[in-house]
Amino acid sequence: MDVTDDQAVTGAETSCHPLPVLYSFRRCPYAMRARLALTASRQDCVLREVVLRDKPAEMLELSPKGTVPVLHLPDGQVLEQSLDIMRWTLSRHDPEGWLRPEAGSVAEMEALIGECDGTFKHHLDRYKYSVRYGPETDPLYHRGEGATFLKHLNERLKGQAHLFGNGPSLADFAIFPFVRQFANTGREWFDAQPLANLQTWLSGHLSSDIFQSVMRRREDTDSAAVQRLLH
């Protein structure tokens, strides 16, 4: 994935093959999973880095709910859920076989992702941002509840390098950005847990080329910045 300058992007947008536009926020785990899937499927797109407190009007017009990621397709379709973006791009081109796990099915992967986005995310938010939820919210309680999911993942990773076999699949890429956020909230605590399989799995994903590539800092993080994800 390369980044070209705004002028080149403008040319790309007005060419006879207009590119999808991805509204993204670098540190958002939902946006990370979308960028990972777009990169794996070699889907070029125009990347618009959004400042969450100053969302661009054109994004809000397309998707009034105001969350990132949002993918605006050249035919006018708007995908406003991270998993929909992953499914859309991988169903067009899936050279790494993310939708063909070695063990288990797409439905099973989606069920695990559902646990991540549901209960685990609930506890992650209350652990990481407890003050936002009021004084009665105990971050350590939510850390403990979130750890149930971490233990479950650690069990799955016994005897296989990834969640659905030895090769990484949709579930790994959809889930690890959230485990990363949980781990970073209390690094010492995370590293001290008896979760060796999970710790190895997470550090492998964090040091992977694809993750480094989607996390590369863009020079201009202004909300008007237009950059391009190229593969």
Ligand SMILES: N[C@@H](CCC(=O)N[C@@H](CS)C(=O)NCC(=O)O)C(=O)O
């Ligand atoms: N269900 C959505 C959730 C996306 C989401 O909540 N993104 C957060 C950032 S990580 C967001 O945009 N929040 C709006 C805000 O903070 O203003 C998805 O899967 O794409």
